[in-house]
Amino acid sequence: MFLKALLLALVPVALAANFNITVGANNGLTFTPTQVSADIGDTLTFIFVSKNHTSTTTTFSGAVCPPPAGGVGLHGWDSGFLPATATDTPTFVYTVVDYEPHFAACMQGAGSHCRAGMTFALNPTAELTYAQFNANAEAS
Numbered sequence: 001m002f003l004k005a006l007l008l009a010l011v012p013v014a015l016a017a018n019f020n021i022t023v024g025a026n027n028g029l030t031f032t033p034t035q036v037s038a039d040i041g042d043t044l045t046f047i048f049v050s051k052n053h054t055s056t057t058t059t060f061s062g063a064v065c066p067p068p069a070g071g072v073g074l075h076g077w078d079s080g081f082l083p084a085t086a087t088d089t090p091t092f093v094y095t096v097v098d099y100e101p102h103f104a105a106c107m108q109g110a111g112s113h114c115r116a117g118m119t120f121a122l123n124p125t126a127e128l129t130y131a132q133f134n135a136n137a138e139a140s
């Protein structure tokens, strides 16, 4: 019994990782970092530190900005508007459920934040890069 418990304790476990993404650092229209590569079960914690922003999935190209309420795609997300104050920096946690690329942006200002580069990518690929997504957002 003791031996079995000991052996179980020694089995390596793939621990889920958490990635913090700061939203609106230094009062900017930014996600920091702009992209994350994560495994299923990992979490993204968006920490809203200024103004009034969202983290909402959208399309890679075409009508990128603004993202629609509810977000785009199977396993997309939408934090809703999360205004920060001097004493409250709200968070939104998303648990990764697939290895698909997901592209997100802020909904605020009818897409003006998104077009200003307030964009983020989860698991971008060699073909669907963060840089191209952000360029598509700025042009949308």
Ligand SMILES: *[C@@H]1O[C@H](CO)[C@@H](O)[C@H](O)[C@H]1NC(C)=O
Residues within 6 Å of the ligand: 018, 019, 020, 045
């Ligand atoms: C994520 O943010 C939380 C809350 O601010 C902090 O406690 C934690 O250390 C941060 N984790 C990483 C990996 O930066």
Ligand SMILES: *[C@@H]1O[C@H](CO)[C@@H](O)[C@H](O)[C@H]1NC(C)=O
Residues within 6 Å of the ligand: 052, 081, 083, 108, 109
């Ligand atoms: C945040 O922005 C949304 C959309 O513009 C607005 O409806 C909401 O009232 C704002 N919240 C605050 C506290 O300013």
Ligand SMILES: [Cu+2]
Residues within 6 Å of the ligand: 029, 052, 053, 054, 106, 107, 108, 113, 114, 118
């Ligand atoms: Cu914003």
